[in-house]
Amino acid sequence: MILVACGNKSPAQLDAAARDAAVEVDTVMPDAAPDCKRLLDNLRNAVDAAWMGMRPEAAPKLWTEMPEVCRDGRWYLDAALLLDLGIGKLTAGSIELSRARDALSAALAQHDDLDVLARVAFVSAIRRGPKLPADACERARRTITDPHDRLRMESVVYVCTRAALEAHDARKAQRELAGFDGTFLDSALLRAQVAKLAGERPVKQDLKDALGIDVQGARNREVNAKDRAAMIELAKSIAH
Numbered sequence: 001m002i003l004v005a006c007g008n009k010s011p012a013q014l015d016a017a018a019r020d021a022a023v024e025v026d027t028v029m030p031d032a033a034p035d036c037k038r039l040l041d042n043l044r045n046a047v048d049a050a051w052m053g054m055r056p057e058a059a060p061k062l063w064t065e066m067p068e069v070c071r072d073g074r075w076y077l078d079a080a081l082l083l084d085l086g087i088g089k090l091t092a093g094s095i096e097l098s099r100a101r102d103a104l105s106a107a108l109a110q111h112d113d114l115d116v117l118a119r120v121a122f123v124s125a126i127r128r129g130p131k132l133p134a135d136a137c138e139r140a141r142r143t144i145t146d147p148h149d150r151l152r153m154e155s156v157v158y159v160c161t162r163a164a165l166e167a168h169d170a171r172k173a174q175r176e177l178a179g180f181d182g183t184f185l186d187s188a189l190l191r192a193q194v195a196k197l198a199g200e201r202p203v204k205q206d207l208k209d210a211l212g213i214d215v216q217g218a219r220n221r222e223v224n225a226k227d228r229a230a231m232i233e234l235a236k237s238i239a240h
Contacts, residue, residue: 036070047078051085051222064092071095073116076107080119084224101129108133114143118155121162122186122223125193126230137163137176154181161190170198185213185221186231192238202238210235 043066046059059082066075071092079090080103089098097103104123107116108130117132117140124132133139137160144152157180164173173194184190188209192202211232218228 034067034070036067036072039066039070040072040074043078044074047081048222050082051219056085060087060090063090066092068093073107073110073113076103076110077113077116077119079103080107081222084222084227086224105130112139112143114140114152114155114159117143117159121159122184123227124166125162125186125190126227126234128227128230132159132163132166134163134167136160150181153179154183158184158190161194165190165193165197168197170194174198185218185223186210189231189235189238192235196238207235207239211239 039062043059043062046055046062050056050059059078063075063078063082076097079097080100082090083097083100083103089096090103091097097106101123104116104120107113108120110116117136120130121132121136123129137156140156140159144156147153157176161173161176161180164170164176177191177194180187180190182188182191188206192206192210195202195206213228213231215225215228218225218231223231
């Protein structure tokens, strides 16, 4: 998931990725299909780097120049992340986006993508929108081709647990959470929310961790100050 993406790259790696993305020129012949995976990977690296304060001008340019055939859910997700970062507006041809929730709604309308579903699960949890679809868990599971991919399976568990919370299904949320290792920024908050829904007392350490998210730690996980504040308010509501 995007919320853990930056945690897997060092600042030096992000800087190098952003630099390469900014200077790379697409050499595909006009009649040839573009290498969408490479272009989207370059964009993702540039977005990650922008959130770290490195070469913030690279990502919007790469997003705007993305070939139409490559504009899938990940492209719209990257738009949402850039808008959350404070980019005023993104334009690519006839497409204009100025709100992250609109970009995520467009992402949900594309072929299912696990990162998209995980980001929507997060923003839906802090009441920002769009709302997590009722079938989000099933959609997340369908994206898995390798059940031994720990990081992707963790994202599935995250989406499914958040979906169960939104459905007020405490038993299912507890079942899903049993397989959750917890490397997401809101892992502690998620555990506390499930405990409260189940009528149990949240673990003190979970509440402490949920209340103690620092500004830089949130930014490193592509969560802005407003969303961090919303997470802390949710934790406070559980603590009292």
